[in-house]
Amino acid sequence: RFTSHLIHSLSLSKFFSMLAATILLAVILPFAESAVTCTSCELKNATDCTGTPCDGNYCKYERTKPLDGMPFVRRSCAYYNYAEFPDGTKTEITNQCDKATIDGVEYAFEVCNCGDLCDTHCNSGTRLFSIFSIVLLPVIYVTKY
Structure with a gap:
């Protein structure tokens, strides 16, 4: 017993x-399994945002822009390699910007894992303008005056 x-x-x-x-x-x-450090933020009427750091397997960038309205942007960490459009379509393309217009709304998604803060392909034009502004404006100002 x-x-x-x-x-x-x-x-x-x-x-x-x-x-x-x-x-x-x-x-x-x-x-x-966290592989990259990203930014977590949300902002209305913007094409980009910065926020607090987060860790995940992927960085995720989402931008929505109604053709007649204000854009919305969100950055976050993700443990999966896709973003989902409102029609249910999954991107499943990593390290690239995937864009679509659905019902008059422009969507841009990027899911990446190629390095920390890697989600910059969807807003590269804005970032490029920012870099030129930071580098060239002081040079133009100094040479002009």
Whole structure:
């Protein structure tokens, strides 16, 4: 009787140990696979935003722009390699900007994992203008005056 109770207790003990280990892995595993550092932010009437750092398997950039309205941009971290358009289509293209116009709204999505803060392809024109502004404006000002 004592032996069978001990075996039964040991089985329950192993069961709960395995259950605890499984739950722990399910909680920790997504964070253990983090590959890139990204920015987490949302902004209305903008084409870009900056915010707090986050870690994930992918950086994600989303921009929506109604043809007659204000644009909206969101940056975030993701554990999956796709973004989803409102019609249910998934991008599944990594490290590139995927654009579509659906029902009069322009959408631009990028999901990337090629490096930290890698989600810049959808707004490269804006970023290029910003770089030129930072580099050239002081040079133009100094040479003019």
